[in-house]
Amino acid sequence: MGKVIVLTGATRGLGRALVSEFASQGHTVIGCGRGADHVRALREQFPKPHAFAQVDVTDSSAVEAWAREALAAHGPPDLLVNNAALMNTPAPLWEVPASEFAALVSVNVIGVHNVIRAFVPHMVARKSGVIVNLSSGWGRSTSPEVAPYCASKYAIEGLTLALAQELPSGMAAVPLNPGVIDTDMLRQAWADGASAYQKPEAWARRAAPFLLNLSAKDNGRSLSVS
Numbered sequence: 001m002g003k004v005i006v007l008t009g010a011t012r013g014l015g016r017a018l019v020s021e022f023a024s025q026g027h028t029v030i031g032c033g034r035g036a037d038h039v040r041a042l043r044e045q046f047p048k049p050h051a052f053a054q055v056d057v058t059d060s061s062a063v064e065a066w067a068r069e070a071l072a073a074h075g076p077p078d079l080l081v082n083n084a085a086l087m088n089t090p091a092p093l094w095e096v097p098a099s100e101f102a103a104l105v106s107v108n109v110i111g112v113h114n115v116i117r118a119f120v121p122h123m124v125a126r127k128s129g130v131i132v133n134l135s136s137g138w139g140r141s142t143s144p145e146v147a148p149y150c151a152s153k154y155a156i157e158g159l160t161l162a163l164a165q166e167l168p169s170g171m172a173a174v175p176l177n178p179g180v181i182d183t184d185m186l187r188q189a190w191a192d193g194a195s196a197y198q199k200p201e202a203w204a205r206r207a208a209p210f211l212l213n214l215s216a217k218d219n220g221r222s223l224s225v226s
Contacts, residue, residue: 002026006077009084011038017204057111067118076122082133090145108152135175164220172219
């Protein structure tokens with residue numbers, strides 16, 4: 001039986017690649033993204049029962065409205081994947097504009113919290129479901145000139161591991177390092193080396209079954225796609 005999967009950042013990069021994989025395996029994807037044209041394209045390629053909405057995850061009211069509609073139509077998700085994220089323009093921390101730092105934290109941390117608040121209470125009430133918050137190798141180690149991104153992903157690790165301790169038996173929360181993939185985000189941080197890594201589509205062929213196989217036994221484990 002197909003699962004109901006809520007996925008943020010569904011319009012580009014890893015999220016977009018996961019949409020194709022999940023849909024091809026018979027699962028229902030409830031996705032969001034910020035670009036109207038990208039959302040429209042997803043709706044055309046993946047019609048109902050899939051559903052895609054233009055949502056800014058930093059807008060708590062917009063996230064709550066999206067969740068109400070999704071929950072009314074599909075019930076609580078079996079799998080919630082917080083994928084939406086920003087990368088900072090590489091620079092020493094003291095040169096990163098305050099506005100850029102704030103925007104990154106708003107998406108990468110506050111956005112995750114907004115989505116959790118909107119969906120997870122309904123999963124908790126049912127006492128089932130898996131929450132995956134995408135972390136990074138830069139959420140467990142550091143590199144120069146990406147301090148804001150590192151800070152946000154270290155935050156995701158801590159947030160998720162604490163959440164795991166709050167969930168009822170039968171559920172799981174997992175911070176997941178996807179690995180290094182040739183995405184626009186990686187090219188922003190490392191343009192010269194990004195092309196040496198796997199494309200999102202190849203990654204998603206391994207990542208989708210990995211995500212779908214997560215269960216309560218994985219609760220509170222910092223994992224990586226292998």
